[in-house]
């Protein structure tokens with residue numbers, strides 16, 4: 001692992017696959033021009049729309065999205081993370097699936113979102129992700145990248161479940177992705193705090209690509225894609241407009257923080273690695 005630049009993309013995805021992929025490529029292109037070698041796209045980057053429409057279009061979305069990720073990774077010679085996108089599953093459901101693709105176009109890691117967002121918010125919006133999504137049943141993997149360190153994965157609402165991140169830390173994760181489509185309502189109070197908490201308690205980098213703005217109807221997301229360092233410092237924050245959060249991931253910084261704050265060495269109650 002050497003020092004490198006990572007980018008968390010922030011975009012306003014719409015119920016329009018083609019437009020979203022075009023928008024995503026523009027941000028990837030800019031991230032690469034600015035030197036990023038590891039680029040993350042947010043949850044639902046390729047389609048964000050009505051649940052029924054999502055399920056109906058899932059076969060096309062899944063096929064085009066996977067192909068897009070492989071083409072982009074090869075074209076720009078980067079390692080690319082696609083935050084969740086719908087992949088057809090049984091009983092007219094989909095999985096909310098994340099993919100990590102390498103510069104040769106090969107799939108390096110895959111994860112199906114475990115925690116589904118079934119929540120009635122005080123602002124009147126109701127979310128019932130489980131109506132269309134089949135929950136993943138396995139812990140996310142840690143992908144050991146020689147270039148980028150040990151990469152851990154999660155998606156959006158997962159960020160509220162610290163046991164998932166502790167599992168990743170138990171597998172020696174050093175850089176953890178949290179691609180999200182956080183609601184505007186919860187995001188203003190919870191998003192940054194949760195990301196910093198996950199970074200601090202696991203002394204790991206957090207790369208959090210995000211959705212922002214109004215997508216359709218009353219669906220509005222919080223934005224603030226960010227990269228947080230292992231001390232909990234926000235290194236980059238994309239704010240509210242579509243754009244990028246770019247920061248250096250440094251193995252020296254990681255080692256320094258893990259020396260200054262050796263809490264991972266002081267684990268008492270979760271030293272056994274839970275089975276998947």
Ligand SMILES: O=C(O)CNC(=O)[C@H](CS)NC(=O)CCC(=O)C(=O)O
Pocket residue numbers: 043044048049117127128129156157160181182183186187190219
């Ligand atoms: O809104 C949409 O249509 C798109 N959103 C999503 O796809 C996902 C699943 S519904 N959103 C979250 O997980 C939000 C979590 C969250 O916001 C929190 O934990 O507070």
